[in-house]
Amino acid sequence: MLSWYYLKGIIMLAGIYLLPVLGLSLLTGFTGLFSFGHAGFMAIGGYTTAFMMMKLEVPFIPAILMGGLFAAFFSFIIGKLTLKLKGDYFCIATLGFGEAIRLLLDNIQYFGGARGWPGLPLKTTLITVIIIDIIAVILLRNIIRSRHGRNMIAVREEELASSIIGIDTFKYKMISLVISAFYAGVGGGLLGTYLGFLQPKIFSLTRSTELTIIVIFGGLGSLTGSVVGTILLIALPEILRSFANWRLVVYGVIVVFIMIARPEGLMGGKELSFDVLRNLFRKRVKEAKAEGGK
Amino acid sequence: MNILQVNGLTKQFGGLTAVNDVTFDVERGSITGLIGPNGAGKTTIFNLVTGVYKVTGGKIVFDGKEIQNEEAFKIANMGITRTFQNIRLFKRLTVYENVLTACQYNANYSLFEAMVFGLVPKKIKRNSRFYREEKLLKEQAEELMEILGLQDRRNFIANNLPYGFQRRLEIARALALRPKLLLLDEPAAGMNPEETEKLTELIAFIRDKFDLSVLLIEHHMDLVMEICDKIVVLNFGCKLAEGTPKEIQQNPEVQKAYLGGGNNA
């Protein structure tokens, strides 16, 4: 049987990765901006949280929030400089940012440099992760279903038309970037306190691209998709574990296949909400009754 | 009084002068036509007025304020909005979502309010600004769809709409801002005579209903001549003539430009 201990580990990891994925989902899926630097924001969040807890003895939750805030602050500066850039130029700028953050951390011996920072308190528990995830999903859902979220979607769909109907496109790109960096930062903080260890290597470019792939896999413009995508894609390498060195080959094939065969991702921009579930359920009940009536 | 005054407006792209020292006014409550052969600089003027392009020289005064250096979204919020020649809808959203998005102009609730009140029991929510304004926005969207006859197709994806309805949807989206000045870029392009006729009525109706002024680019001369109070003619980036439809029809230079330009659209 599948052991709970192992499963718990995967769930926790998926729950932790869900945060940066949600952030990226807002940025890429709802605002149409592509970032290769989110591992960098995770790193900032992780190291800030560690710093707060280890050096300043700040309690766990405030420390994690500080990590998020600090990542958001960085994203604000980066956004000021680069959000005016178009398409690939913005991509490369974020890519450079992510790598630069890693290089910086490699060099800062105070945080352990490339050798990492061991001995962090293991504060992340399954319950915390799940609670934070639920809050994160609800907040994001609320944003998306408000005029602010609609404005972001408008920016994604047609930037010029958005500004013509009075949307400050720069501001909404910025809001989206800052929120997504905050989420990534919190995720980084949780990761650090889950592993008990931080190392710049963890926040590599590969990690950033993985996050993006998860968002796309789940479906651009769908929060449910991001959630399902995270669970599946964090589990996928685990499932493929037995394939040893073939698993990344399979991973690559799956990514291309999804793009070709089902580019709208798992959820195809749709959301699975309680309403939908309820309706589905009612329909079933009705059908059942109708059948029973015969 | 004039709602819009364009004064010595000039735009250069590299060495090319697309708009050269153009001056004209749009009277409040009027429908003004902007005509001219292809490449005369009509759409460029729209782009300059709405802040899409940066002005090279000259002044644009809207409602007593100079706006030539403002950003596009600010100009929109002041009360100028437009449609596009090559329709720019939020393609993958539904008709309803397109209109609702544009209605955002009429709401003020903050991001924070949205985050807090988005998913709380109705009892608490009911008194929040978020709830009130969202409700209002939805009503406005419904109303706009009703006026433009889009109700039946509210759940269509914008991209799948028939052409004429896409144009209507663009107008609906623009009207959501309660503009004082509406810029229409070839609203009748690709329409048959019957549809054009309907559109002509619609534009006049909108002007009265929403109490706004209209500046429109159009190649359908019937439409222009029928509803415009004033017409401005452009040729090669310069203003050629200005006057009532009758005056323009009789202007020999305009005739020459249209015939000589090899474009009798």
Added chain:
Amino acid sequence: MKKFLSLLVVFALVISLFSGCAKKEAGDVIKVGWIGPLSGDQAVWGQCESNAVKMFFEELNNNGGLLGKKVEVVAYDTRGDGTEAVNAVRRLTSQDKVIAIIGPNSSGQAIPISSILEEMKVPDIATVATNPKVTVVDGKVKPFNFRICFIDPYQGAVAAGYAIDVLGFKKAAILYDIGDDYSQGLTQYFEETFTKKGGQVVAKEGFKTGDVDFRPQLTKIKAANPDIIFMPYYYKEVALSAKQARELGITATLMGGDGWPSEQLMTMAGDAVEGSYIINHLDFDDPEVQPFRNKYKQKFGKDSEINGYLATDACTLLVEAIKKANSFEGEKIKEALEGIEIKGITGNIKIGKDTHNPENKEAAIIKIENGKYKFVEKYAVK
């Protein structure tokens, strides 16, 4: 149709997740785990380790097994990544129920797994995780983490000591990989020891993991005119940087750590590394090393990397501990490991009770002469 397809995918994934564990536990088989990189940029070393471990237990099984049971090796890929290592260890300890784990090959993977090992009471013997903090943090030994290799401070100190005391060099330059924990560790301790002994580090230049051109740094090093250049990184970069150094006309002696030794280095670097010194775990030409070396080459068609030797010793260590404990229980194996002494291919190994490191393991100084690794002497820093 689409819904059906996606449902199908989900279903297939779930099935495969469970299927891995449907195998029945056979009573006479015990499992030993191995983790390390089978993919990613460290795959060279990981694949060699996993080969060596599998070869070791295959042979053991053929010779009657361990305490009357057959040993099955469960090897999982970590891509060299800490989070993946954590997942792999969770799976090994709870689902596969391994009695012990061999690997991983880097400190970045070995450090985060320690809390799980403690929770599940499964001992782990790391192969080349050289950061002191793998086994000891804040003066406290981590109960279930062991290792078979010597640690950064030791290796760095040996290199510096040998360079200054034996070879008599006074001016050293260091070129290191900023993004690599191993490289940063050796650099730090080399610099400390070298300056403490009265030497001078005239240049310290860094590069980033994945770089292939080192001439800008080497040009700067050349201007500082060192006697010796310490290059604490892996052989691919060593070959490139050594070649480029010679190309720029640098004649200083080169020196490196256990990232160097590989049969590949010679083919890749050619003359450029001639006359260089290496701090190694063992003497490749030692007759006692030959059986493993030949067996590996015969079986896999290529030479074993240094990791293969250490992984084999880790296996030997584990087997001896199990025999000593006469039990497959994690805690008993752990106790048996503490203070155990074995004779492995990399020398005599005695695991310290308070450090969980091999103690007093002498380093082998190897010189490259005529394109061959030539054993010079065993050396311990004073």
Added chain:
Amino acid sequence: MSGFIQQIINGLSIGSVYALMAVGYSLVYSIMNFSNFAHGGIIMFGAYFGFFFMTLYKFPFSVAFIASGICAALMAILVERVAYKPLRDRRAPFLYFIISAMGVSIFLENIIIATIGPTFRTYPEVFSAQPIKIGNLAIGRIDLTMFIISAVFLVLLIYLIDHTKIGKAIQATSFNMKASALMGINTDFIILLVFGLGGFLAGLAGVLFGMKYTVYPQIGNITLKSFIAAVFGGLGSLQGAVIGSVLLGIIETITSGYISSQYRDLIAFVLLIFILVVRPMGLMGKVTEDKA
């Protein structure tokens, strides 16, 4: 002083490696408007083709060189057919292309690891390792050869694009694909051609790279630098890619040599941001206003 000149030589040599990679990438960008992240994978395969041609089949260098280019070109075309054409047919947004490209690059790197293994492989020596010495300066023979080969092929490519009929068609397609199709240009063929050309250059780059720095599955990673170089120069502009590459090479060496080798990439990144803030479309890219 000689140190400084040596650093400039180093920079030029590193820059020419970037350039050879960046040009193929920029060429594809100019027509497809997306960053083809699979380019690195093709370069890596090019290096392996060259290696096996020379060791297994004992081809002479020049033959192996061109043959690898051709094989890489075929591969690039194959990648286009499999991973991009379906997206193109559907007019998918550029995001999907990038993701698909990333998938391809993950696949290519790992298929090599899984099949022929992650070991490093060294090319047989073609050019003497002895550098040309001028006083205190050293110029590597491989570097010089690479520089010349890169220059020759780049000039040929730029000639092809600027002065031949097919080049004009490529330019037209990159300017406006729809209009070009209406004008009777077979845009599908042009796209294949561009991928072929890009792949050919990638193959050559791979062989030269492998010869100089050995062959291993992660070669593709170095192309990140050439992406950055292409952005420096302005995406889609071949001249820009060359200038950006040389500039990046020199910036890197000067930073390593005179400021800090530890913070080299950080400084390069800050510079990149600075350039993009001043010139949002890179050095040679055209600043365009959105057409409404």
